[in-house]
Amino acid sequence: MKKSEAGIRHRILRITVLLLVLLFLVILIAVGIGAVFVSPLDIFKALLQWGGAILKKPVPPKVISIIMFIRLPRVITAAIVGLSLAVAGASMQGLLRNPMASPDILGVSAGGSLGAVIAIHTGLFTLSMFMLPLMAILGSLLASALIFLIASNRGSTSLLFVIIAGMAVSSFLNGLISVVLLFSRQWEISQFIFWTMGGLGGRSWGHVLLVLPFLVPAITILFLFSRELNLFMLGEESAFATGLNVETVKRIILILSAVITGLSVSISGTIGFVGLLVPHFFRLLLGNDYRLLLPVSALGGASFLVLCDLIGRVIVPPFEIRVGIITSLLGAPYLITMILRYQKRGFIAFKV
Template sequence: MNVSKQKTMLIAKIPLRVLLFALSIFLIILMGVAIGVGSVPISQSTVWGVIGNKLSFTNSLPTWSMGRENIVWAVRLPRVILAAIVGATLAVVGAALQSVTRNPLADPHLLGISSGAALGAIIALLHTGMILGVVTVPVFAFLGALFAMFLVLGVANFSMAHSAGRLILAGVAVAFVLTALGNLFIFMGDHRASHTVIFWMLGGLGLAQWGQLWFPFFTLLLGAGYLIYKARYLNAMMLGDETASTLGVPVQRFRLIVIVVCALLTGAAVAFSGVIGFVGLMVPHIVRLLVGGDYRKTLPLSALFGALFLVFADIIARVIIPPEDMPIGILTGLAGGIAFVFLMRQRRNVAL
């Protein structure tokens, strides 16, 4: 037994609550570091002093300028929280889709969900306007994601049991079509606003605002809560439709419910961050390598690892070409593409 397998076995033996607590503490520390990083460096004492003062945890007099307080509270803290929410959301979606499709290469980006959500958001931003108020973009992104997922299912003929790999191929084809439609709507829209939409499509967190964080946050709580509650079903789905059915899982209905939940989660994430690919592909595999394939562990740990990954990626995006912020989708795309090739090499038996 090699050293890596021994380490994996040791990690798998750690109680789930201990792992969740340790990763949560690490996430909080990393978020503090992320808030302090940028074109204007801010010390950790100032970061936590501002947060404590705003949350009334401390009553000490401020020793920092109003400008730094605004940077911490109004600009960087919402951005970092959004990064954690989006990272957790995409990782949970990837893990769930890999179960119901029984394909380790499934993620919201490859299955066309992100492209559908982006198409809906583009239509809302450039053509319909905010007809539903502040929820217009999230609602259109969700509808686009849902449309994309059902389109993929239709193209693949819903033949999951014997050809799950066809779903990936269908997702890639649908993603190309929806991306082309999105580009068409950009071309037909107001060219003065198109550059903003294009930058948004590259994936970014710079537009995060306190008033908008509630939607992706509560969507994550509800969606991930449902998936974790049904973790036993997801474990059964990994064994195949027939086996899952004998274990009491309503296979077709449950798969549809999971797809709708994943579309809602992806739409909520894409609406506020743009298209950020491959997080849902990489993170669940990393978690399964560490703790095994039990979805009672995989889902909550994927959420935390996804949050950690995207917060860290946001740090890199802000320091790699200062003072500019590189679109975070570029970084995740580079990392995800390399990871995808590696997984293709490791999973040669997956039928595509």
């Protein structure tokens, strides 16, 4: 093996290592910065001490608890959610051959939120701690099935059509969330905001451990389908002619990305634009080979969301701006420029 395959592997490896280092640095900064500043050295010390090591110059227990029980779980949650949404977004874009698709824009995230809200307010979640993520997954699956039915309707699959349909589904589901909250007589603005705008405040190790065992296999399997996602770029008919079992693979990728979205929504609510912006950014930068795009989007998405959450925490102290608001403020202008660009190139009217 000389060129291509080996070439792409080297490329994936190089860029992946680079992004891993970046993610590590971003996490270090995010854990260190806050109302109490903790230096990187102290963070390591705290980790060691927490792990049972006895140090000569120990860090105060207060710092250990800030890092271990407040900041680190929050940052890790941010990384996991960012990673999941970016991967789900990248695969949805590939499947629909639409660079503007993403879990939040298509309403898949809103479906997850609706599932979670139903789980909470019908009391289902008291049955088992897995009920909440399970219901979120169900909600996401239903929403993505719905959007796919609309998108695969012949003759109506222009880029913008899918987006508009997704936004309609999204608004509809957000409306239903509101309805559920109203009927349960527990309607609180903060609840509504969490499930529609997302948030990472108060996340604990419990949240991380709840979703991680399902997220890891789901994302791993999705990564194994990168060759198939590449084939989808040829168009479904050409992919079929090249030997791809289009219908089956489409379902698998669709289900996996819905599951990943549902899981991340169950711990963070609906955080917008990550799934759109991150894969699209890397697509422009590195091209659309999914063997590279998926891992790169994953790591980039993690760093991106950790950074956004950090900005939200430190920009107007002592107040905290929800991470979903930050991503919206960054993402919406990006989406608008994207639409304008595609329109200029005449892609909006194209069939996908």
